[in-house]
Amino acid sequence: MATAPSGTHNFKVVLLGEGCVGKTSLLLRYIEDKFNDKHLTTLQATFLNKRLNINGKRVNLSIWDTAGQEKFHALGPIYYRNSNGAILVYDITDEDSFGKVKNWVKELKKMLGSDIVLTIAGNKIDLEHERTVPLEEAESYANMVGAQHFYTSAKLNQGVEELFLDLTRTMIERYEQNSQTDVNRTSQVVVVDDEAAPPQTSCCSGNKTN
Amino acid sequence: MIPVVVKISKMPSLRIDQSDLKCKNGCDYFGNPQWQGYCSKCHREQMQRQRKAEKASSATLPKPETKKPDRGLKITSHSSFSKFEEKRHRQSETLKKANLLKFSVFKKSSTDDHEHSSEKRPPEFKIPPQVNEGMKRDFRMRFPQLAQSRSKEPSLAVDRDCRAFVNSFIMDVIKCTNVMTVDELSERVQRQYQRFMKHMDTSAHFSHVDADTKELLMDFVEKHAMTYLHELPSIVFSPNGTEDERLDRAMSERIQQLSWVGERHLECRLDMNHAECRQLLYKAISELLGMDSALSPGDKLARVRRCCRHVLRLCSSSAPASADDLLPALIFTVLKANPPRLVSNINFVTRFCNAQRLMTGEGGYYFTNLCCAVSFIENLTAESLNMEKKEFDCYMAMPASIGGSAWAAALSLCGAAREADEQRALAHKLRAHTRTIHERADLLAANAKSFEEQIAKKVEDVLAKTPLEIKPRRELPRIGKFKEISTAPLIDLGTSHAHGEPEPPPETKPEPQPEPTVPQEPNITIQASENEPKLNILGFEVIERQSPSKSPQNLDQTWDLKQTSSLELLTPSPLGFTPFDSRSIDELMTPDDFGADQLPPGLSNINYDIDLSDFSGDNSIAEDAPKSDPKDPFSPEALKKTFDPFAPQTSRGYEALDSFDEFSFVDQRKQETDPFEVVHRGQDPFSPVDIAKDPFFSPPKQSTSILDDNDSPTSGCLLPSPMQPQSSGKPT
Numbered sequence: 001m002a003t004a005p006s007g008t009h010n011f012k013v014v015l016l017g018e019g020c021v022g023k024t025s026l027l028l029r030y031i032e033d034k035f036n037d038k039h040l041t042t043l044q045a046t047f048l049n050k051r052l053n054i055n056g057k058r059v060n061l062s063i064w065d066t067a068g069q070e071k072f073h074a075l076g077p078i079y080y081r082n083s084n085g086a087i088l089v090y091d092i093t094d095e096d097s098f099g100k101v102k103n104w105v106k107e108l109k110k111m112l113g114s115d116i117v118l119t120i121a122g123n124k125i126d127l128e129h130e131r132t133v134p135l136e137e138a139e140s141y142a143n144m145v146g147a148q149h150f151y152t153s154a155k156l157n158q159g160v161e162e163l164f165l166d167l168t169r170t171m172i173e174r175y176e177q178n179s180q181t182d183v184n185r186t187s188q189v190v191v192v193d194d195e196a197a198p199p200q201t202s203c204c205s206g207n208k209t210n
Numbered sequence: 211m212i213p214v215v216v217k218i219s220k221m222p223s224l225r226i227d228q229s230d231l232k233c234k235n236g237c238d239y240f241g242n243p244q245w246q247g248y249c250s251k252c253h254r255e256q257m258q259r260q261r262k263a264e265k266a267s268s269a270t271l272p273k274p275e276t277k278k279p280d281r282g283l284k285i286t287s288h289s290s291f292s293k294f295e296e297k298r299h300r301q302s303e304t305l306k307k308a309n310l311l312k313f314s315v316f317k318k319s320s321t322d323d324h325e326h327s328s329e330k331r332p333p334e335f336k337i338p339p340q341v342n343e344g345m346k347r348d349f350r351m352r353f354p355q356l357a358q359s360r361s362k363e364p365s366l367a368v369d370r371d372c373r374a375f376v377n378s379f380i381m382d383v384i385k386c387t388n389v390m391t392v393d394e395l396s397e398r399v400q401r402q403y404q405r406f407m408k409h410m411d412t413s414a415h416f417s418h419v420d421a422d423t424k425e426l427l428m429d430f431v432e433k434h435a436m437t438y439l440h441e442l443p444s445i446v447f448s449p450n451g452t453e454d455e456r457l458d459r460a461m462s463e464r465i466q467q468l469s470w471v472g473e474r475h476l477e478c479r480l481d482m483n484h485a486e487c488r489q490l491l492y493k494a495i496s497e498l499l500g501m502d503s504a505l506s507p508g509d510k511l512a513r514v515r516r517c518c519r520h521v522l523r524l525c526s527s528s529a530p531a532s533a534d535d536l537l538p539a540l541i542f543t544v545l546k547a548n549p550p551r552l553v554s555n556i557n558f559v560t561r562f563c564n565a566q567r568l569m570t571g572e573g574g575y576y577f578t579n580l581c582c583a584v585s586f587i588e589n590l591t592a593e594s595l596n597m598e599k600k601e602f603d604c605y606m607a608m609p610a611s612i613g614g615s616a617w618a619a620a621l622s623l624c625g626a627a628r629e630a631d632e633q634r635a636l637a638h639k640l641r642a643h644t645r646t647i648h649e650r651a652d653l654l655a656a657n658a659k660s661f662e663e664q665i666a667k668k669v670e671d672v673l674a675k676t677p678l679e680i681k682p683r684r685e686l687p688r689i690g691k692f693k694e695i696s697t698a699p700l701i702d703l704g705t706s707h708a709h710g711e712p713e714p715p716p717e718t719k720p721e722p723q724p725e726p727t728v729p730q731e732p733n734i735t736i737q738a739s740e741n742e743p744k745l746n747i748l749g750f751e752v753i754e755r756q757s758p759s760k761s762p763q764n765l766d767q768t769w770d771l772k773q774t775s776s777l778e779l780l781t782p783s784p785l786g787f788t789p790f791d792s793r794s795i796d797e798l799m800t801p802d803d804f805g806a807d808q809l810p811p812g813l814s815n816i817n818y819d820i821d822l823s824d825f826s827g828d829n830s831i832a833e834d835a836p837k838s839d840p841k842d843p844f845s846p847e848a849l850k851k852t853f854d855p856f857a858p859q860t861s862r863g864y865e866a867l868d869s870f871d872e873f874s875f876v877d878q879r880k881q882e883t884d885p886f887e888v889v890h891r892g893q894d895p896f897s898p899v900d901i902a903k904d905p906f907f908s909p910p911k912q913s914t915s916i917l918d919d920n921d922s923p924t925s926g927c928l929l930p931s932p933m934q935p936q937s938s939g940k941p942t
Contacts, residue, residue: 008421010566010569010570011570012569012570015533019534023532023533024530024532024533024534028530044519044522044526044530044531044532044536045530045531045532046522046531046532046533046536046575047572047575047576049570049571049572060570062569062570062571062574062575064533064575064578065532065533066533067533067534067536067537067538067582068533068534069477069534069537069538071586071593071594071595071596072537072582072586074585074586074589075537075582075585075586078578078581078582078585079578079582082565082569083569
């Protein structure tokens with residue numbers, strides 16, 4: 001977890017998932033909806049820096065797209081190290097992609113523990129009739145691993161905004177929980193320390209993952 | 211995989227048997243002293259084994275000890291052998307580092323024990339003042355809003371704080387570099403960054419600075435600290451105690467071997483035959499190559515960012531590029547670029563860039579992609595390229611120079627094209643430059659022409675005016691001296707012709723009478739006409755009244771004395787008129803000859819003198835005349851157009867003046883031509899006046915006599931009007 005000066009939260013979110021499940025489309029939809037008047041960003045849909053204000057808290061969201069090809073799977077750790085949130089995207093018409101999500105969840109849990117907020121997104125609900133991943137299975141799995149589950153359609157622009165907003169809220173909560181436990185653990189109640197301590201832990205954890 | 215690594219530098223020690231060069235493991239590949247005599251493959255395996263062993267041993271130990279082994283201290287007994295080995299390895303590297311620093315940075319006498327000297331060093335080490343100066347300048351440039359807008363005090367404090375932080379930061383890093391491993395150092399640096407961030411949040415100096423500016427300040431501080439540290443050898447960039455340099459070489463070799471990997475292997479959509487595509491790739495590559503020359507982590511990141519932007523444009527021909535496109539294209543770019551010291555650069559940024567920025571931010575994202583690309587290249591196998599293992603091995607065994615030649619050619623084409631572009635741009639610029647010069651030249655010419663015309667027009671205007679102005683002025687002084695000067699009414703020679711000349715003397719004599727009344731010039735003219743009804747008075751002839759009396763009386767005496775000399779010299783040189791000398795002797799002789807006839811030979815010379823004295827009066831007028839001097843610039847033109855034809859006439863005019871002075875009118879007529887031409891030419895100053903006069907009086911001159919010509923400027927029609935005001939003024 002990281003705080004920038006003056007209480008702005010800096011969150012890093014990675015988009016993970018098999019190729020062709022619509023990670024890029026989700027991101028593109030989110031970019032375009034927000035920046036309809038500015039078409040500068042549409043050159044690329046790989047990276048998005050976004051500022052949000054949620055309940056008076058300023059959040060700086062960095063959303064990273066990742067290459068989904070199988071041959072780049074091994075590079076995952078480089079992408080998701082130090083990230084605060086992950087969006088795991090699968091295609092509801094493709095059971096394999098859901099299997100991939102399970103793999104990712106396992107890997108993330110192993111590498112980052114509870115530091116990372118997971119959100120699972122079943123994309124392409126506009127192709128509901130071709131669904132192969134049962135709704136119940138997906139949701140129960142999400143509950144099991146402690147992840148939010150969303151249905152989205154980048155094509156119809158359904159659930160995208162909600163997905164990112166909810167993720168951000170959860171990340172703020174998680175961050176505050178962590179800093180709470182930090183304070184409790186160190187039993188230091190200096191406000192300045194409160195801000196200083198979390199970055200240190202993040203720094204150390206970052207080095208460990210190296 | 212990488213079978214042969216034989217350094218040329220090892221050649222002198224050829225006594226070693228070839229078998230000694232082979233891998234210690236006994237496989238058929240050559241070994242390398244840098245890899246402890248193993249070949250690359252065996253060395254890697256060995257290293258992995260070691261690492262595993264270390265992990266196993268460290269797992270059994272309490273964490274703090276593994277985290278912070280004191281390099282300088284004796285090793286405690288319970289560590290396993292591999293760990294001991296490693297520690298010793300590190301220790302020796304620390305020694306090496308200390309020695310290096312001693313010689314390269316601190317220039318300290320080598321007698322000190324490095325273990326103890328490390329404490330003493332910091333005070334000796336001075337950060338060069340350029341760092342401070344550079345920061346000051348850069349601060350003003352980057353944060354003009356901080357440096358100017360706010361009240362002076364806090365902004366100065368911000369500047370000062372930044373510099374103080376950089377100084378302490380650099381000192382801290384240098385102090386720690388001897389006693390810490392790179393990872394510890396990196397951690398410390400990150401903590402320093404956080405410290406500064408906290409300082410910015412809490413300090414009152416920064417209360418007016420907004421969050422974005424704070425981030426910029428952070429970058430600013432990082433940049434300056436790291437730029438300086440980067441230049442010190444082996445402290446932060448590929449530091450001693452790491453294998454960065456070796457990895458750099460390995461990576462470079464690896465990339466070279468993979469030069470056969472093409473776009474189709476990576477499944478990225480690149481069209482080599484497309485010119486724009488080639489250009490973009492070329493730009494991306496040059497940015498990537500530029501990363502090595504950038505000094506601070508921020509600058510390196512900026513390079514990577516620019517590189518990736520080019521790559522993105524490369525991929526995003528149809529739809530916005532996604533990460534799925536970016537990564538393969540970036541891998542391809544890295545393969546084609548083979549950037550120098552790639553691993554060192556990446557490690558440097560990872561270790562010492564502000565972690566916050568590396569984690570978020572666009573630069574961080576692209577850098578991560580680059581890391582992924584490098585990692586992919588490192589671990590590239592046949593499967594990752596979707597090809598048969600056999601084929602892959604075949605490609606790998608191939609000499610590096612064969613593969614990828616098509617792209618190499620395309621890229622070199624790119625380079626040439628770019629060069630050509632630059633040349634063309636340069637040529638274009640030069641052409642434009644020449645064109646502007648031409649235009650300016652034309653403009654100048656036009657200006658000159660218009661100016662010329664303008665001037666010509668002015669000249670005409672002035673010419674129209676000048677006779678009015680000049681002539682009165684010319685006479686004014688004389689009128690002022692009227693008691694001494696007699697104004698002789700001009701004789702219209704049209705009537706009196708040649709006979710008019712002998713008559714002027716009588717005219718001059720009566721004039722003294724009109725003089726008292728002179729102030730009113732019309733009167734003069736009238737009086738003159740009254741006095742001499744026989745003559746048609748065109749104007750005044752200015753003749754010094756005294757000259758008749760003076761010249762014989764005074765000048766004769768003075769010049770008589772000089773006659774001898776002049777005679778001896780046969781030149782009128784005493785007057786200082788070189789033109790006389792330059793004239794032909796004939797001309798000089800003539801006056802003498804004439805003088806010999808009627809006057810003493812010296813007199814003829816005296817004539818000149820007198821002329822001068824007279825004309826000195828004229829000179830003063832001529833000096834006044836310069837008010838007509840604005841016309842002077844035109845004189846050349848006037849000379850060209852008007853003067854030449856009339857020159858002889860004007861000369862005659864002056865002769866006439868001279869002749870008056872001498873009273874030898876008869877002689878003058880005879881002498882007219884020769885001697886006085888000379889005189890006149892000598893006296894250039896008058897020429898403009900004459901010129902001015904000439905155009906108006908050419909007709910009377912043509913009529914005949916010298917006197918007319920001379921006096922023509924003062925012709926009656928022109929004269930009276932200007933004279934009147936003055937003349938009328940005088941009496942009143």
